[in-house]
Amino acid sequence: MLFGENRSDMREVFFSAWEKFHRGDHLEPAEQLVVDVLHRHPEYHRVVGDRDKADKDWTPEMGETNPFLHMGMHIALAEQVGMDRPAGIRQAYEKLAAGMGETHAAEHEMMECLGRTLWDAQQAGGQPDEAGYLECLQRLAQEKGGRVDD
Known part of the structure; x- marks a missing residue:
């Protein structure tokens, strides 16, 4: 498991990768992915730069996005697109990114799905519905996407 089993372990992956990057240490592929996501989110640099301030909950009621959840979703999408799982996500991503003209914005749209x-899976106490997820992404790509040649 890339991120561990609890909140502290998951956050440690971000802290460690960011620290290694700043020291100029060699990054493993998963760490490089974390750093790449952080580069696209400079607003979170202060969070991963101070472990003490990052040990808190971010709730919608506070009016803040949980940076670790947000970055984790970017990473999940990158892995899903890279593996094309569920099958068809890569094509939906490419179509959406082409239509929006920017991959980062496309990922933010995909995060809604x-x-x-x-x-829904958490509320039902079950596994995520991959077919429903892919349908949501394909609808999104159809609505906001461009042309992708097969």
């Missing part, structure tokens, strides 16, 4: 799918 991912978040809804995870929420």
Whole structure:
């Protein structure tokens, strides 16, 4: 498991990768992915730069996005697209990114589908519905996407 089994372990992956990057140490592929996501989110540099301030909960009621959840969703999407699992996600991603003209913005759109799918699974006490997730992504790509040649 890339991120561990509890909140502290999951967050440690971000702290460690960021520290290694700043020291100029060799990064493993998973650490490089974390650093790449952090580069696209400079607003979270202060969070991963101070472990003490990062040991808190971020709730919608506070009006803040949980940076670790947000970055984790970017990483999950990168892994899903890289493996094309569920089958068809890569094509939906490419179509959406082409239509939006920017991969990062496309990922933010896709997070809505991912978040809804995870929420529904949690509420039902079951596994995420991959078919429903892919349908959501394909609808999104159809609505906001461009042309992708097969």
